[in-house]
Amino acid sequence: KNQVEQSPQSLIILEGKNCTLQCNYTVSPFSNLRWYKQDTGRGPVSLTIMTFSENTKSNGRYTATLDADTKQSSLHITASQLSDSASYICVVSVETGANNLFFGTGTRLTVIP
């Protein structure tokens, strides 16, 4: 069964600290993995995308890693800011089919001053 699981469900950190969010998936055949950021009241916005051959991808203070062998991904946020408070959603694509995206339930990150 194609599934995407994220941990932790929620996380509270102090401004300036780093954090790492986890994503495990059992999706096949794998095409790519995206991390989305969803601010409250907004739609998700793509942060990074990685294909099978990519191990890491950075977007500013966001760095995503992918281990295709263990089917795990992580999103590392460096020097967190208050504006990082949002839900972070891991989305895995399969190679075929119209409904080819599988969504995790997200990690709710709260950055406090």
Add this chain to the structure above:
Amino acid sequence: GAGVSQSPSNKVTEKGKDVELRCDPISGHTALYWYRQSLGQGLEFLIYFQGNSAPDKSGLPSDRFSAERTGGSVSTLTIQRTQQEDSAVYLCASRTTGTASYEQYFGPGTRLTVT
């Protein structure tokens, strides 16, 4: 417009009433998706439109849900005889087609509350 827009942003309706939710995709995007996001849940696929092809309705939870896309652009999601369990954020996304890696661009969503 520059992005996907949805209207209304918020909708409160009484149980049993019908509602219509609108999505304006990015110009030129041939693929359009509707998702439902319930509190604490991941995005749930509802329906997919691709050009003039028959839509993929496999995610619609019941026959009270329907959607159409006119002229290959604007889409309307209709929920008839709303129930309290229909309360959720309904998100629309569009993308170009060609490869599975093409990004979906999401609208801000419509928050539906059924009282």
